[in-house]
Amino acid sequence: MGLPRKDRIRAKLKSENTTVRVLLAHPMHTGRAKDEADTLIPAEFIQDIRCWRNDEEVLTIKCGTATARNPYFSFQLVGGKQGDMITIRWVDNRGAKGTTETVVK
């Protein structure tokens, strides 16, 4: 159950729609768990995920602490073509940021 080292994203054209799958590398600590030394692990979780297709913002996801570790999302984008650029940006509650992008295949 180790963390993957980096965010992963796949986008594939399937029967006229684009299927996007995203796996973000993030521990998603709720702020309620304790470590081996019995001290609370401070909350650290992704709050905001946005998805762009080329220059158009298509999806916003707001997460709470109940989103699983290494957040995974899969969704469809209507239409699209090979070569479209899909970009994901995320921000967590401490202000850490990440960007990952891929080209539709």
Add this chain to the structure above:
Amino acid sequence: MTDDIMQQRRAILKGAISASTLALVAASGLLLPRQLLAHWPKNAFNAETVEDALLALLGEADIADDAALNFKVGSPPSYAINGASVPIQIQSDLNNIERIAVLVENNPFPLAMSLELTPAVSLPIKSMIKIREDSPVIAIIRAEGKLYKTSRFVEVDIGGCG
């Protein structure tokens, strides 16, 4: 002396004009969407009951229990060995879906995620959530100003809110 008064008058007029322009722009709704979207709905995510979370997220609204919303939790459905990552899938034939919210009733903070969709996004949407203990899991869709809700009871072997 008169100069002084004129200066003051000018300042007051200027202030009044910019204030009224701002009010107009705000009222026209130009400023609204981007700023609202940029904001993480803290009250909704920190609410400790489903009712409070929904009130903070969606405002007062009647919710229709509806079969139009096909919602699967767990694998096999309605069962999860590990509550720390329970797969969910949301499917629906509704058009113009604006928002989807997923809530776990018995979690310390029920609201798990809230998705804001544009017309470019279509279902199904899949993700993973944490579930602390056996609990109803609720999916809510807002489409064309109406709310649709589906609830599934999920059994969890190992709680996942650690």
